[in-house]
Amino acid sequence: QVQLQESGPGLVKPSETLSLTCTxxxxxxxxxxxxxxxxxxxxxxEWIGYLYYRGSTSYNPSLKSRVTISADTSKNQxxxxxxxxxxxxxxxxxxxxxxxxxxWGFVDFWGQGSPVTVSS
Amino acid sequence: EIVLTQSPGSxxxxxxxxxxxxxxxxxxxxxxxxxxxxxKHGQAPRLLIYGASSRATGIPDRFxxxxxxxxxxxxxxxxxxxxxxxxxxxxxxxxxFTFGPGTKVDIx
Numbered sequence: 001q002v003q004l005q006e007s008g009p010g011l012v013k014p015s016e017t018l019s020l021t022c023t024x025x026x027x028x029x030x031x032x033x034x035x036x037x038x039x040x041x042x043x044x045x046e047w048i049g050y051l052y053y054r055g056s057t058s059y060n061p062s063l064k065s066r067v068t069i070s071a072d073t074s075k076n077q078x079x080x081x082x083x084x085x086x087x088x089x090x091x092x093x094x095x096x097x098x099x100x101x102x103x104w105g106f107v108d109f110w111g112q113g114s115p116v117t118v119s120s
Numbered sequence: 121e122i123v124l125t126q127s128p129g130s131x132x133x134x135x136x137x138x139x140x141x142x143x144x145x146x147x148x149x150x151x152x153x154x155x156x157x158x159x160k161h162g163q164a165p166r167l168l169i170y171g172a173s174s175r176a177t178g179i180p181d182r183f184x185x186x187x188x189x190x191x192x193x194x195x196x197x198x199x200x201x202x203x204x205x206x207x208x209x210x211x212x213x214x215x216x217f218t219f220g221p222g223t224k225v226d227i228x
Contacts, residue, residue: 105212
């Protein structure tokens with residue numbers, strides 16, 4: 001069974017860049033869409049963006065100017081970078097897999113979540 | 121962006137009772153591209169329903185989804201102790217994918 005594990009700093013200073021990596025085990029990242037989703041008490045669940053293993057991406061317009069999602073197929077990982085963070089970016093960040101299907105936009109596997117606090 | 125509204129915000133019920141949760145979209149969700157998730161404290165969400173009415177692998181048949189266009193429903197026929205949790209709907213018909221604010225189902 002596929003497993004996803006987020007890793008990265010739990011504390012980021014304001015104006016700096018938040019960087020997280022999702023390591024996928026039990027399956028290849030090839031042929032799937034992968035997303036980052038965050039959850040905060042104030043904004044609930046928020047989709048950040050997705051990546052197809054070949055490199056195509058789509059981002060939430062509310063974050064698009066600050067987000068980059070990329071993949072390293074050799075390591076079976078994909079990553080999130082969010083620049084110029086503020087306290088509003090404090091959240092638990094989940095990496096997620098979409099199923100291999102025509103209507104693929106729901107999530108069938110989630111990482112356990114990585115809490116990130118933005119504070120000086 | 122499609123905005124999802126869930127009602128009620130919270131529901132207090134006893135084990136064995138049935139629960140009906142609602143999700144309303146600000147515009148029609150084409151092809152019933154709507155999913156439901158269950159989330160317990162400190163855990164990631166778990167997929168229950170996709171395509172408005174298809175149960176995910178391993179989900180008990182006491183969970184059922186229905187609806188179309190802008191109005192969707194999640195029914196839990198007989199609440200088990202492990203069903204007390206938060207429930208979220210998500211639309212994936214249009215980017216950006218969006219989630220509802222959730223319904224909390226707790227023990228009466």
